[in-house]
Amino acid sequence: MAANEEEAVKYVWEGAIPLQIHLHKSEVASHPAPPPALVLAPRIGYLPLLVPLIKPYFKDSLPPGEDSIWFDYKGFPLKWYIPTGVLFDLICAEPERPWNLTIHFRGYPSNVLIPCEGEDSVKWNFVNSLKEAAYIINGNCKNVMNMSQSDQEDLWTSVMNGDLESYTRLLPKLKMGNIEDEFSRKANLSSPQSRQGGTETDVAGQVKTARIPVRLYVRSVNKDFENLEDVPEIDTWDEISYLNRPVEFLREEGKCFTLRDAIESLLPEYSGDRAQTSGEEEADGSQETRGEVKLVRIQGIEVRLEIPFSWVVNNLMNPEFYLHISVLVKAPQR
Amino acid sequence: MDSAGEVVVNDGKITHEGFTVAARAFSDKWKRHNLSLPPWSWVPLINRTLLKKEEGYLSLEKIIILTSLEESAEEESLDVTAGWSEKEEADDDHTVLVVQNVEDEAHYYDYHIVYSASYMVPMLYFRGYSSDGKPLSLDVIKRDLPSSSVSLLLESKWTFITQEEHPYLNRPWFKLHPCGTEEWIKLLSESSSLNDCRMPIELYLVSWFSVVGQVVGLKIPHEMLI
Numbered sequence: 001m002a003a004n005e006e007e008a009v010k011y012v013w014e015g016a017i018p019l020q021i022h023l024h025k026s027e028v029a030s031h032p033a034p035p036p037a038l039v040l041a042p043r044i045g046y047l048p049l050l051v052p053l054i055k056p057y058f059k060d061s062l063p064p065g066e067d068s069i070w071f072d073y074k075g076f077p078l079k080w081y082i083p084t085g086v087l088f089d090l091i092c093a094e095p096e097r098p099w100n101l102t103i104h105f106r107g108y109p110s111n112v113l114i115p116c117e118g119e120d121s122v123k124w125n126f127v128n129s130l131k132e133a134a135y136i137i138n139g140n141c142k143n144v145m146n147m148s149q150s151d152q153e154d155l156w157t158s159v160m161n162g163d164l165e166s167y168t169r170l171l172p173k174l175k176m177g178n179i180e181d182e183f184s185r186k187a188n189l190s191s192p193q194s195r196q197g198g199t200e201t202d203v204a205g206q207v208k209t210a211r212i213p214v215r216l217y218v219r220s221v222n223k224d225f226e227n228l229e230d231v232p233e234i235d236t237w238d239e240i241s242y243l244n245r246p247v248e249f250l251r252e253e254g255k256c257f258t259l260r261d262a263i264e265s266l267l268p269e270y271s272g273d274r275a276q277t278s279g280e281e282e283a284d285g286s287q288e289t290r291g292e293v294k295l296v297r298i299q300g301i302e303v304r305l306e307i308p309f310s311w312v313v314n315n316l317m318n319p320e321f322y323l324h325i326s327v328l329v330k331a332p333q334r
Numbered sequence: 335m336d337s338a339g340e341v342v343v344n345d346g347k348i349t350h351e352g353f354t355v356a357a358r359a360f361s362d363k364w365k366r367h368n369l370s371l372p373p374w375s376w377v378p379l380i381n382r383t384l385l386k387k388e389e390g391y392l393s394l395e396k397i398i399i400l401t402s403l404e405e406s407a408e409e410e411s412l413d414v415t416a417g418w419s420e421k422e423e424a425d426d427d428h429t430v431l432v433v434q435n436v437e438d439e440a441h442y443y444d445y446h447i448v449y450s451a452s453y454m455v456p457m458l459y460f461r462g463y464s465s466d467g468k469p470l471s472l473d474v475i476k477r478d479l480p481s482s483s484v485s486l487l488l489e490s491k492w493t494f495i496t497q498e499e500h501p502y503l504n505r506p507w508f509k510l511h512p513c514g515t516e517e518w519i520k521l522l523s524e525s526s527s528l529n530d531c532r533m534p535i536e537l538y539l540v541s542w543f544s545v546v547g548q549v550v551g552l553k554i555p556h557e558m559l560i
Contacts (some may be wrong), residue, residue, distance in 0.1 A: 242504070244452065
């Protein structure tokens with residue numbers, strides 16, 4: 001790993017969102033109501049993992065009953081199995097700091113959210129995603145399955161504690177293939193092709209494909225907007241399409257596969273219109289019906305679409321080897 | 335993948351295009367041989383903004399499973415809106431509750447066969463609900479599953495059947511984990527009369543379902559496999 005890459009990964013691991021958490025007013029059984037709790041939430045973490053930190057603030061205010069904890073943002077229930085940073089990027093077009101969330105200890109909305117049994121659920125969600133990513137990258141999930149119980153536990157603990165050092169130490173056991181970076185490739189041409197299984201080389205050895213685990217969240221907005229603060233608030237999860245589909249990474253000699261290429265391969269409807277992340281004036285007429293990509297966000301960064309996809313993957317993926325991309329689009333008018 | 339005699343099934347895996355072809359063949363065969371059950375229908379995804387070509391999933395809905403009196407008694411008393419955990423209730427007592435029940439409680443099941451682009455195999459999603467539309471918890475569903483599935487569920491709580499988000503419906507459904515599907519499809523195709531390691535696409539979903547269906551208690555007639 002090159003020095004600047006290590007730095008990027010470190011930024012990702014240290015990324016955090018300041019949360020201001022309020023207890024839902026229907027669950028306040030004390031006078032006066034408890035003040036909101038302030039917590040720093042790691043981007044690569046998950047909301048239920050914050051519960052041990054938050055609960056002490058509210059436990060004396062709760063009505064009697066059993067806990068079934070969930071969070072909402074302005075009434076919009078948050079899916080616990082999406083990393084916290086991704087939720088923030090997706091839901092807060094204009095970043096809100098601190099992010100005001102509401103915690104509920106009762107009345108779990110089981111018609112919308114998958115049940116959560118605390119840390120165990122989150123851990124297995126992580127392990128199952130890691131397995132899926134391994135399958136996409138290596139063509140099997142043997143390395144994850146064969147990991148010893150204690151290594152698997154340590155790996156999870158490292159993610160939970162944001163301990164990049166331990167994570168990096170355990171990583172070789174997963175034997176995940178890396179995609180070569182467009183830049184570092186030139187530096188060490190002698191290094192052997194590291195991606196196995198998922199890589200195919202044609203006869204001439206010029207075109208290579210690899211599969212990259214990507215989770216794409218597409219929030220579509222019907223009306224156009226100039227500034228991010230004009231983006232309407234989100235009402236239901238139906239406004240978000242979720243695509244869990246590998247990107248076929250195509251490498252041709254002399255051509256760079258960019259983030260734009262990756263996104264367009266998943267969203268062909270939005271391709272070819274030279275959609276920029278900033279509001280670019282489109283010609284009227286036929287363009288009117290076409291949708292437009294307004295914003296692409298990864299790890300809180302508004303990413304330029306010209307960046308080589310390999311760099312984005314190697315540096316901005318989450319610890320379960322998935323690259324989570326939040327996209328805001330103006331829906332095509334039909 | 336694009337040649338005329340296309341290899342859409344190989345090594346137990348199937349391409350997205352292959353899946354749509356296999357799905358059609360499967361539902362045709364099902365209609366011909368499985369007269370006691372309703373047909374599978376193909377649900378095309380047209381409303382989503384981001385679709386490529388033809389995409390969709392197979393759906394078999396409102397399959398009724400009748401549970402016996404004493405089993406449904408407990409579940410009758412469940413109230414989803416109440417703040418207590420259904421699981422614990424179901425676990426510790428089979429003895430206390432005697433709720434009178436006039437007739438057998440019907441459980442309805444919906445099954446969807448969805449393509450997994452990650453594993454390149456089909457996946458089975460399902461959900462159960464009672465006649466008033468209330469979703470059934472896994473503990474209730476367990477009583478409708480074959481005993482072999484129930485014991486597997488005890489062994490591997492997190493890697494066999496789990497509640498996950500339906501990839502197209504944005505709602506929690508139960509999912510049978512696809513990890514390993516490729517392996518046993520390969521075994522099936524090797525043991526079939528074809529000497530080839532490939533499986534004819536028309537038989538792909540039939541073979542797959544002959545195994546997966548059993549997990550949820552849906553058997554397919556032998557004639558379908560020929």
